[in-house]
Amino acid sequence: xxxxxxxxxxxxxxxxxxxxxxxxxxxxxxxxxxxxxxxxxxxxxxxxxxxxxxxxxxxxxxxxxxxxxxxxxxxxxxxxxxxxxxxxxxxxxxxxxxxxxxxxxxxxxxxxxxxxxxxxxxxxxxxxxxxxxxxxxxxxxxxxxxxxxxxxxxxxxxxxxxxxxxxxxx
Numbered sequence: 001x002x003x004x005x006x007x008x009x010x011x012x013x014x015x016x017x018x019x020x021x022x023x024x025x026x027x028x029x030x031x032x033x034x035x036x037x038x039x040x041x042x043x044x045x046x047x048x049x050x051x052x053x054x055x056x057x058x059x060x061x062x063x064x065x066x067x068x069x070x071x072x073x074x075x076x077x078x079x080x081x082x083x084x085x086x087x088x089x090x091x092x093x094x095x096x097x098x099x100x101x102x103x104x105x106x107x108x109x110x111x112x113x114x115x116x117x118x119x120x121x122x123x124x125x126x127x128x129x130x131x132x133x134x135x136x137x138x139x140x141x142x143x144x145x146x147x148x149x150x151x152x153x154x155x156x157x158x159x160x161x162x163x164x165x166x167x168x169x170x
Contacts, residue, residue, distance in 0.1 A: 002046060005042075005046065006043070006046055009039045009040075009042040009043050009046070010039070010043070012035055012036075012038075012039040013035075013036050013039035013040055013043070015032075015035065016032045016033065016034070016035030016036030016037075016039060017032070017036050018032070019031070019032025019035065020032040020033050020036065021092060024079050024082060025079050026072050026077050026082070027069070027072055027073075030065065030068050030069050030072055033065065033068070034061060034065050037056060037060045037061045037065065038057075038061050040056060041053050041056035041057050041060075041061060044056055050127060050128060051127060051128045051130075051131045054128075
């Protein structure tokens with residue numbers, strides 16, 4: 001049963017990625033990204049990675065996709081506003097051809113694996129407590145520096161937006 005769910009989620013992730021690449025309408029591309037993100041969240045759930053599953057749902061599928069769709073609706077981008085891409089499909093086919101040797105190497109490596117137990121996931125993999133303990137003990141300095149960087153970026157955005165609005169009012 002888990003194999004069927006895995007195959008279905010993998011199919012939807014690939015289908016969402018293809019929808020992003022093949023559609024010219026930005027809203028359909030955003031919806032393809034949403035399908036891809038939700039499918040990857042399901043794959044994290046299959047791995048019993050509860051923290052990664054919830055982050056994928058709340059942050060990416062919830063907040064980021066809401067922001068992307070809001071911006072697309074706010075900017076009112078139509079297909080006629082998008083740049084012409086006459087060689088888009090040719091480049092995609094060339095990229096797929098370039099990736100064939102890499103895929104063959106990966107398939108050969110996986111097929112040569114012994115029939116031993118390959119479970120590399122520990123029992124507490126992806127748990128909220130484990131990730132939090134690791135984040136706040138081993139990676140505390142990096143975590144704090146990133147939070148300061150995000151705060152500076154937020155303040156810079158507000159300052160730039162205020163300057164832009166001040167110039168408009170004059």
